[in-house]
Amino acid sequence: MIGFLSAGILTLLLAGIPVAVTLFLLAFGIDQFFSFFPLTKALGQNLWSAADSFLLIAIPLFVLMGEIIVRAGIAEKAYRAMDHWLSWLPGGLIHANITTAALFSATSGSSVATAATISTVALPQGDKLNYDPRLFCGSIAAGGTLGILIPPSINLIVYGFLTETSIPRLFMAGLIPGLGLSLLFMAMALVMCLWKPSLGGPRNVASWNARLRSLAFLVPLLILFTVIVGSIYLGWATPTEAAAIGVIVSLGLAAANRRLEGRMLMAALDGTVKTTSMLLFIILAASFLNFALTSSGLVQQLNTLLNTWDLSPYALLLAVIALFIVLGFFIETLSLMVITIPIVTPLIVAAGFDKVWFGVVMILFVEMALITPPVGLNLYIVQAARRGKPFSDVVVGTLPFIGAMLLMAALLVFFPGIALWLPNSL
Amino acid sequence: ETSLNVVGSWGSLEMHQKFEQPFWSRTLPEASDGEIMTQVTSFDQMGIANSDVFRYLGDGLFDVGITVGDYTVSDAPELEGLDLPMMTTESDQAREVAEAFRPIAERALNQRFNSHVLAIVPYPAQVLFCNTPISGLSDLEGKKVRGSGRSTGEFLEALGAQSLNIAFNEVPGSLERGVIDCAVTGSMSGYSAGWYDVSSHMLPLPIGGWDYVITAINQDKWESIDVAEQQLIQDQVDDAFTAPVWANAENETQRGIACLTGKGDCPAGDPAGMTLIEPTRADTERARQALQDVVLPAWAGRVDADTLEQWNAGVGQVVDLQAEAP
Amino acid sequence: MSTFIKGLDGLVCFTRGVSRLAARVIGLALLAVVVFIGVEILLRKLTGHSLSGVHEYAGYVLAVLSAWGISHTLLERAHIRIDVVHGRLPPLSRHTLNVLSLLALNLVAWMIAINVYPVLGKSLNNGSTANTPLATPLWIPQLLWAAGYCWFAFTTSVMGLRVLAALFQRDVATLDALAGMDNGELTEALPAREAQR
Numbered sequence: 004m005i006g007f008l009s010a011g012i013l014t015l016l017l018a019g020i021p022v023a024v025t026l027f028l029l030a031f032g033i034d035q036f037f038s039f040f041p042l043t044k045a046l047g048q049n050l051w052s053a054a055d056s057f058l059l060i061a062i063p064l065f066v067l068m069g070e071i072i073v074r075a076g077i078a079e080k081a082y083r084a085m086d087h088w089l090s091w092l093p094g095g096l097i098h099a100n101i102t103t104a105a106l107f108s109a110t111s112g113s114s115v116a117t118a119a120t121i122s123t124v125a126l127p128q129g130d131k132l133n134y135d136p137r138l139f140c141g142s143i144a145a146g147g148t149l150g151i152l153i154p155p156s157i158n159l160i161v162y163g164f165l166t167e168t169s170i171p172r173l174f175m176a177g178l179i180p181g182l183g184l185s186l187l188f189m190a191m192a193l194v195m196c197l198w199k200p201s202l203g204g205p206r207n208v209a210s211w212n213a214r215l216r217s218l219a220f221l222v223p224l225l226i227l228f229t230v231i232v233g234s235i236y237l238g239w240a241t242p243t244e245a246a247a248i249g250v251i252v253s254l255g256l257a258a259a260n261r262r263l264e265g266r267m268l269m270a271a272l273d274g275t276v277k278t279t280s281m282l283l284f285i286i287l288a289a290s291f292l293n294f295a296l297t298s299s300g301l302v303q304q305l306n307t308l309l310n311t312w313d314l315s316p317y318a319l320l321l322a323v324i325a326l327f328i329v330l331g332f333f334i335e336t337l338s339l340m341v342i343t344i345p346i347v348t349p350l351i352v353a354a355g356f357d358k359v360w361f362g363v364v365m366i367l368f369v370e371m372a373l374i375t376p377p378v379g380l381n382l383y384i385v386q387a388a389r390r391g392k393p394f395s396d397v398v399v400g401t402l403p404f405i406g407a408m409l410l411m412a413a414l415l416v417f418f419p420g421i422a423l424w425l426p427n428s429l
Numbered sequence: 430e431t432s433l434n435v436v437g438s439w440g441s442l443e444m445h446q447k448f449e450q451p452f453w454s455r456t457l458p459e460a461s462d463g464e465i466m467t468q469v470t471s472f473d474q475m476g477i478a479n480s481d482v483f484r485y486l487g488d489g490l491f492d493v494g495i496t497v498g499d500y501t502v503s504d505a506p507e508l509e510g511l512d513l514p515m516m517t518t519e520s521d522q523a524r525e526v527a528e529a530f531r532p533i534a535e536r537a538l539n540q541r542f543n544s545h546v547l548a549i550v551p552y553p554a555q556v557l558f559c560n561t562p563i564s565g566l567s568d569l570e571g572k573k574v575r576g577s578g579r580s581t582g583e584f585l586e587a588l589g590a591q592s593l594n595i596a597f598n599e600v601p602g603s604l605e606r607g608v609i610d611c612a613v614t615g616s617m618s619g620y621s622a623g624w625y626d627v628s629s630h631m632l633p634l635p636i637g638g639w640d641y642v643i644t645a646i647n648q649d650k651w652e653s654i655d656v657a658e659q660q661l662i663q664d665q666v667d668d669a670f671t672a673p674v675w676a677n678a679e680n681e682t683q684r685g686i687a688c689l690t691g692k693g694d695c696p697a698g699d700p701a702g703m704t705l706i707e708p709t710r711a712d713t714e715r716a717r718q719a720l721q722d723v724v725l726p727a728w729a730g731r732v733d734a735d736t737l738e739q740w741n742a743g744v745g746q747v748v749d750l751q752a753e754a755p
Numbered sequence: 756m757s758t759f760i761k762g763l764d765g766l767v768c769f770t771r772g773v774s775r776l777a778a779r780v781i782g783l784a785l786l787a788v789v790v791f792i793g794v795e796i797l798l799r800k801l802t803g804h805s806l807s808g809v810h811e812y813a814g815y816v817l818a819v820l821s822a823w824g825i826s827h828t829l830l831e832r833a834h835i836r837i838d839v840v841h842g843r844l845p846p847l848s849r850h851t852l853n854v855l856s857l858l859a860l861n862l863v864a865w866m867i868a869i870n871v872y873p874v875l876g877k878s879l880n881n882g883s884t885a886n887t888p889l890a891t892p893l894w895i896p897q898l899l900w901a902a903g904y905c906w907f908a909f910t911t912s913v914m915g916l917r918v919l920a921a922l923f924q925r926d927v928a929t930l931d932a933l934a935g936m937d938n939g940e941l942t943e944a945l946p947a948r949e950a951q952r
């Protein structure tokens with residue numbers, strides 16, 4: 004059955020069949036060939052029960068907030084501020100790419116939205132100033148992945164939803180690793196550009212006057228982050244409610260920017276419905292596939308297999324990480340999470356690891372999956388914004404940042420406190 | 430030869446691990462001399478919603494389904510009458526309630542889910558945890574309390590509390606940050622989930638009822654089994670499943686209380702130091718008043734006359750209450 | 756033949772219009788959810804009481820979105836597809852794969868449409884109500900939801916027919932416009948494009 008699945012996923016995805024359709028077809032295939040029960044009978048009930056959810060409504064709300072922030076010109080101004088502050092470093096604008104991505108991540112729940120936003124504001128600058136396209140694009144694709152590690156995060160919500168883990172704790176656990184990873188990204192870019200200055204572009208020293216004035220451009224994002232994370236922590240709002248507050252505040256910010264108008268709002272809503280229904284179609288398909296896999300006994304088979312190997316906790320963790328990396332090449336990230344979580348999390352928790360900590364580790368590898376070909380959404384996001392140039396630029400450019408992610412993963416394994424200190428001390 | 434696919438209740442809880450799993454995967458097959466073969470999993474492992482278990486059971490997706498009666502009241506409001514808050518505080522009487530309710534459950538599962546009831550057993554009593562000092566039920570007035578299910582909510586509102594619906598895994602954080610003042614769950618689940626770290630007082634009254642778990646078998650499957658084997662299954666369920674679970678329920682509630690308060694033996698680990706509130710007579714009467722004046726009539730309005738009559742003649746006699754549609 | 760094509764084109768236009776309208780209505784419903792959640796939080800903070808039903812209705816809005824939104828997404832070609840191999844194939848195989856992919860979508864859409872009715876049917880038979888104080892009859896949100904999937908099945912069929920017709924006529928332009936991979940699909944699904952203006 005594992006063979007059938009892997010072959011099926013690869014063939015269908017590479018043939019260009021939509022991801023959600025592929026997952027549904029695989030589930031139907033399992034029903035036909037491997038199951039004793041008529042699983043398809045449960046399709047409707049599965050779709051309804053998974054979609055009738057107050058928790059998941061956080062997804063459209065966070066997407067909507069991102070749409071409003073970009074359309075209000077807030078992201079663009081933040082990028083200009085980071086340019087003033089950081090472009091004197093070797094690597095120039097590359098640091099602005101990473102820090103703007105980190106800042107935007109603090110208000111966005113999705114890596115794809117983050118990468119798309121930063122591509123929009125950064126790519127034109129990179130072209131104009133003749134940056135080496137590889138590291139420049141790589142920093143956007145990789146920086147964008149921070150969106151799901153730094154809270155708020157749709158993926159952490161999905162993890163919390165599937166494993167019954169506290170979402171506020173998960174959010175807090177992601178914050179320090181997220182900031183740490185941003186610093187590692189910058190350090191990596193710095194080292195690369197010191198080693199080979201041609202990888203970067205012109206360095207730009209702004210006057211202190213301009214720098215201080217540009218700080219005002221960061222205020223909107225700061226307000227949003229404080230309101231979202233603060234309202235969760237003061238106990239005023241659940242994560243979903245915080246997303247709604249975020250939408251209201253971003254509408255206020257757009258109005259303050261004189262960008263709030265009917266047409267803009269309708270376009271933002273239209274984009275939200277499109278993105279969300281696409282994401283939901285995949286999540287629902289993955290959850291039905293998961294149901295089919297469990298009902299047909301695959302999960303039990305894998306559990307038995309892993310039990311007979313009798314791995315030590317760290318060997319098990321290593322095996323799980325290897326699984327994430329390999330699957331991460333081929334599988335879309337939400338599906339990756341939905342498929343693996345029910346199998347892997349119980350084993351990891353039984354081996355004595357912390358559920359919140361493991362959530363953060365998993366997100367790190369989900370981030371990696373976002374920038375590994377052939378199925379790496381962030382790569383396509385960046386590529387889509389610079390049509391007509393070689394795709395390999397983007398892929399090669401992310402390699403140093405993948406190195407930084409592996410380093411971060413090792414740090415998390417040896418010092419779990421990086422993730423757990425904050426949620427435990429609040 | 431009979432093959433049964435069994436989907437049990439919460440896989441992480443004692444009910445599944447200590448009772449359902451051993452009974453269906455070992456006890457019954459052995460008692461049948463290998464005539465009955467089974468495959469056992471739980472609804473959460475299967476990735477389905479707890480409220481959908483009986484819908485799937487009726488469709489024949491699996492043969493035996495086990496879930497908490499309160500979860501399925503969307504489809505079968507009759508089942509709420511099994512587990513109204515504070516209907517009984519004694520485990521012996523709770524068992525009589527379960528037996529008296531059996532005909533109503535059988536009819537509901539028959540008509541609504543095309544299945545047949547094999548057993549009704551309880552989770553340990555659902556008790557109240559608070560993070561502020563309380564001395565009894567009257568102190569709940571104005572407090573924010575997490576309760577699950579419609580009738581628990583109605584009951585809390587009748588006591589003057591505000592009932593909030595929060596997911597189980599968010600409860601400790603919400604208690605800690607003061608989003609809620611109190612929450613209801615089983616004493617032992619509260620101990621295992623570490624609720625003693627975030628709450629200080631515990632009132633051992635079954636505010637949330639008993640969370641009865643219903644085991645049922647698909648009707649078509651049941652009819653395809655010959656009478657002798659049906660008898661064997663029912664006898665085994667009664668002796669080797671229902672009886673030990675009831676014996677354990679009282680025991681587990683006591684153990685949970687001991688573990689949470691440090692008074693008594695805690696085999697599960699280090700005891701915590703919560704304050705145990707002794708329920709007073711006034712508490713019990715107040716609760717009964719709320720049940721009689723608000724919760725019972727509201728439920729009576731949701732079910733048909735036949736069910737009401739049956740309930741009054743059975744359960745009503747046991748707990749000395751009569752339900753009347755408003 | 757040409758009247759047949761014209762009729763199909765009309766149908767495609769019609770589905771496009773209805774799907775867009777549905778997406779608009781859902782968008783406004785989302786905005787309403789935002790407003791109600793805001794009001795609920797305020798009331799909770801100020802008066803200690805909350806609006807009942809906000810969480811429940813938000814869940815229904817999401818369910819309806821999941822069913823009705825996908826038609827609009829399909830017509831805007833915003834469903835995620837992988838173009839690593841696909842993008843490098845010769846035109847003939849690429850067109851064939853595009854058509855196959857639309858047919859696969861048809862299969863899935865119809866499987867879903869056929870299997871959503873029993874959910875609604877059971878709720879109608881049992882008179883099921885939500886396990887909440889409002890006790891909303893479940894058939895109401897489920898009817899809206901099921902209709903969305905039926906509309907999706909209808910939309911995919913219309914698209915499938917039109918694309919097959921285009922295939923027989925060797926009408927590459929229509930083929931690409933309806934079933935081709937949109938290279939800008941991901942940016943279009945996101946705010947980036949609008950912001951560039």
Ligand code: NA
Nearest residue numbers: 108150153155
């Ligand atoms: Na984020």
Ligand code: NA
Nearest residue numbers: 331372375378
């Ligand atoms: Na990948």
